[in-house]
Amino acid sequence: MKKKKFWSLGVMLILVLSTILAACGASDNKDSGSKDASTGGDTASSSGKTELVYGRGGDSVALDPAVVTDGESFTVTANLYETLVNFGEQDVTINPGLAKSWEPSEDGLTYTFQLQEGVKFHDGTDFNAEAVVKNFERWKAGGEKHPYYSTQFVVGDTQVIESVTAEGDNTVVFKLSQPQAPFLKNLAMSPFAIASPTAFEANEEGLSTNPVGTGPFKFVDWKRTASITIEKNPDYYIDGLPKLEKVIYRSIPENSARLTALNAGEIDVADGLSPSDKTSIESNDKLQLIERPSMNVGYLGLTATRAPFDNVKVRQAVNHAIDKQTLVDAFYEGLAQPAKNPMPPVISGYNDDIPGYEYDPEKAKALLAEAGYDGKEIELWAMPVPRPYMPDGQKIAEAIQKNLADVGMPSKIVSYEWATYLDKAEKGEADAFLLGWTGDNGDADNFIYALLDGDNIGSNNYTFYDNQELHKLLVAAQTEIDEEKRNALYKQAQEIVFADAPWVPLAHSTPILAAGAELQNYIAHPTGSDRLDAVYFK
Amino acid sequence: MLHYMGRRLLQLIPVLLGMSFIVFMLIRAIPGNPAQVILGQQATKEAVEALNASLGLDQPWFTQYFRYLGGVLQGDLGVSLRTKLPVSEEIFPYLAATAELALFAMIIAVIIGVNAGIISAWFQNSWFDYTAMVIALIGVSVPVFWLGLMEQWAFSVKLDWFPSSGRENVRDPITPITHFYLIDTLIQGRFDQFTEVLKRLVLPGMALATIPMAIIARMTRSSMLEVMRSDYVRTARAKGQKMFVVVYKHALKNAIIPVLTIIGLQTGLLLGGAILTETIFSWPGIGRYIYEAIGFRDYPVIQSGILVIAFIFIMINLIVDLLYTVIDPRIKYK
Numbered sequence: 001m002k003k004k005k006f007w008s009l010g011v012m013l014i015l016v017l018s019t020i021l022a023a024c025g026a027s028d029n030k031d032s033g034s035k036d037a038s039t040g041g042d043t044a045s046s047s048g049k050t051e052l053v054y055g056r057g058g059d060s061v062a063l064d065p066a067v068v069t070d071g072e073s074f075t076v077t078a079n080l081y082e083t084l085v086n087f088g089e090q091d092v093t094i095n096p097g098l099a100k101s102w103e104p105s106e107d108g109l110t111y112t113f114q115l116q117e118g119v120k121f122h123d124g125t126d127f128n129a130e131a132v133v134k135n136f137e138r139w140k141a142g143g144e145k146h147p148y149y150s151t152q153f154v155v156g157d158t159q160v161i162e163s164v165t166a167e168g169d170n171t172v173v174f175k176l177s178q179p180q181a182p183f184l185k186n187l188a189m190s191p192f193a194i195a196s197p198t199a200f201e202a203n204e205e206g207l208s209t210n211p212v213g214t215g216p217f218k219f220v221d222w223k224r225t226a227s228i229t230i231e232k233n234p235d236y237y238i239d240g241l242p243k244l245e246k247v248i249y250r251s252i253p254e255n256s257a258r259l260t261a262l263n264a265g266e267i268d269v270a271d272g273l274s275p276s277d278k279t280s281i282e283s284n285d286k287l288q289l290i291e292r293p294s295m296n297v298g299y300l301g302l303t304a305t306r307a308p309f310d311n312v313k314v315r316q317a318v319n320h321a322i323d324k325q326t327l328v329d330a331f332y333e334g335l336a337q338p339a340k341n342p343m344p345p346v347i348s349g350y351n352d353d354i355p356g357y358e359y360d361p362e363k364a365k366a367l368l369a370e371a372g373y374d375g376k377e378i379e380l381w382a383m384p385v386p387r388p389y390m391p392d393g394q395k396i397a398e399a400i401q402k403n404l405a406d407v408g409m410p411s412k413i414v415s416y417e418w419a420t421y422l423d424k425a426e427k428g429e430a431d432a433f434l435l436g437w438t439g440d441n442g443d444a445d446n447f448i449y450a451l452l453d454g455d456n457i458g459s460n461n462y463t464f465y466d467n468q469e470l471h472k473l474l475v476a477a478q479t480e481i482d483e484e485k486r487n488a489l490y491k492q493a494q495e496i497v498f499a500d501a502p503w504v505p506l507a508h509s510t511p512i513l514a515a516g517a518e519l520q521n522y523i524a525h526p527t528g529s530d531r532l533d534a535v536y537f538k
Numbered sequence: 539m540l541h542y543m544g545r546r547l548l549q550l551i552p553v554l555l556g557m558s559f560i561v562f563m564l565i566r567a568i569p570g571n572p573a574q575v576i577l578g579q580q581a582t583k584e585a586v587e588a589l590n591a592s593l594g595l596d597q598p599w600f601t602q603y604f605r606y607l608g609g610v611l612q613g614d615l616g617v618s619l620r621t622k623l624p625v626s627e628e629i630f631p632y633l634a635a636t637a638e639l640a641l642f643a644m645i646i647a648v649i650i651g652v653n654a655g656i657i658s659a660w661f662q663n664s665w666f667d668y669t670a671m672v673i674a675l676i677g678v679s680v681p682v683f684w685l686g687l688m689e690q691w692a693f694s695v696k697l698d699w700f701p702s703s704g705r706e707n708v709r710d711p712i713t714p715i716t717h718f719y720l721i722d723t724l725i726q727g728r729f730d731q732f733t734e735v736l737k738r739l740v741l742p743g744m745a746l747a748t749i750p751m752a753i754i755a756r757m758t759r760s761s762m763l764e765v766m767r768s769d770y771v772r773t774a775r776a777k778g779q780k781m782f783v784v785v786y787k788h789a790l791k792n793a794i795i796p797v798l799t800i801i802g803l804q805t806g807l808l809l810g811g812a813i814l815t816e817t818i819f820s821w822p823g824i825g826r827y828i829y830e831a832i833g834f835r836d837y838p839v840i841q842s843g844i845l846v847i848a849f850i851f852i853m854i855n856l857i858v859d860l861l862y863t864v865i866d867p868r869i870k871y872k
Contacts, residue, residue, distance in 0.1 A: 061620055069576070225632070226822040257819070266703070
């Protein structure tokens, strides 16, 4: 009697559950079958797909490029707004953008831009010289509200851009207070994209949630932490572009969940994947691997104000002690090259004559003995978050710990939550720390000066390394407009950095993305902001 | 009863005050500076200081605290340092997303957990009892993170039954009204979207339900076992009542009180504690909202987010306490 009731109850429970599951399962299959057909709509391409879902790790902070500094914001704004000049497809050469041509004066103090004609903002107003002037006036007046403007176009208390004036409808003249070598590269950066003056004059902060630019796509909708939707700008001034009808940026914070979503066809592109996913992507013929050209450096900083790294011999010894090639093979899956300079080889001014410190534990031991190093344990800081230049801080730190132990330098690995890590490192509290940098504008100044000049102690120079000779070279290079002379200055600067060894430069990595096999023409840009106007489905 | 409720609501004040104070001091005690995070690694010291001043972060802590408190009393939860939007406006969609998921998970947990507990107690020491309790033990110990990834692999990639992540099909977005998507899609008569939302709730819901389900099952079982041994149950059985009625009507009523407490506590915990599930399934919920705010040192969002969760937690427990009187007339509050 007892048994029977139990059985009937159990059977009932199983029945109910399986019906629920079956119902869900069945309807899902039906849906996924019709999904592709329904998204197609009225398109010309053969697979019929014109909607791209782009999966990425985080959401944007705001859609006004002038007020943000995070890459995830620029990823979207690069498709909504345009800059006066553009970077090349996969490099940092300067090409026409909203300006079709430009002419610098002999002394490098005046630049005259001819603008594209017939370009309109998404709100229907005209793009013209007046609009450019108003954008620059807005950035200049905003002070710290526009962080990139103050780092790129303000030196000390001096405004680099003295004035911007409109001459007629299509000519803009920039007057500089001092020559600035990377001036055009700066203008090509996403934060200096031109927005509709009508929009920001009506509401200074409105662009953050309601962007109005001239780009190939228009803003549609934003569901915070979930998705941002943009659609084709039908009035885009270049005929035939963009090829997609709609792009949806979806945030999927977990790396493996993002790859799962790509495998399940829920997204079409997955950005920011781990190097360890490379093999599984390559072995899947429904997917393609996309490599982003490298413009970064991952390094081990040695704080020059803390013993034992206040001794240059100890720093050189550590450079000899670390086996970079093995690090690259083990943790970057070969998607990196060992570094010898503080900037990657694609940057003009890179000094390839620097020999680099070869892996030589014996030499390291000798240097340590020479320096009189007492065998004191050091703290080795491991980055808590993965970055393209440092895919797994903890494991890389463990490998380095082993390398250092081999030459008689004991170390303890420590790590902090990311904002804490940066804050403490900035105050010089670390002995040796892992960190890295991705270039903003592809200029040498953005690497060597930003990361190693005495001016940037308390900001990006976390090692507190300060060399006056280097400083003179770097400051001279900032205003040197002759490309050859400028490169010579940077080559000399790299020699000084090499000799003083404030870092162990570890690697220049190649970040990877993956996409469905039918996606065409996806070109990943080294800055991380990819234009999607020419992308389409086969 | 009203008197009791009034007293409980009054107790809210010191709890929330103390809570807000602790959170306020804690997030300022950890290193890191919102202005630095907003301006990025490139920023100069001067710019950071200027931004600190314009955000009011250079003021002494008590000025900042009382200004914040004054705002909260007027229903102003502050403005997010990062997005520049009022927290009171921004927080609701996240809260709704988590509430929808947590309630869905709790319904699964309660239905399966309570029944498994009852059946285990009813057929104590049977194979069902043993299996259910072993599963429950695994349930409380399995890492949600691993479970979530396994679910995605099995049910999305291999079987293709459920979408792997997200709250809606982004290609066919839902127009939010109440931000509870199950309700919104019904209001708009979009039944296709309704099933889509329901399907998307299944995997994160199951992952989130595992732990409470296991706890509820174990609690129900032990509570039921105790009640089943009592005299009145024996009397009911001696009277010749059907076993099913004895268990589900007579015994359960007395056994459910401690279970109800657990259900209340677990529901509250799910609201703030769904962060792992939210991350794996990219669910735009309150846990991730606050977690990301911590990374950005977005003080107003952290303070107000935790305050709101604490408030809801307390309210849920108040409701549970009041439910006791409904289930057990012997319980009376004065």
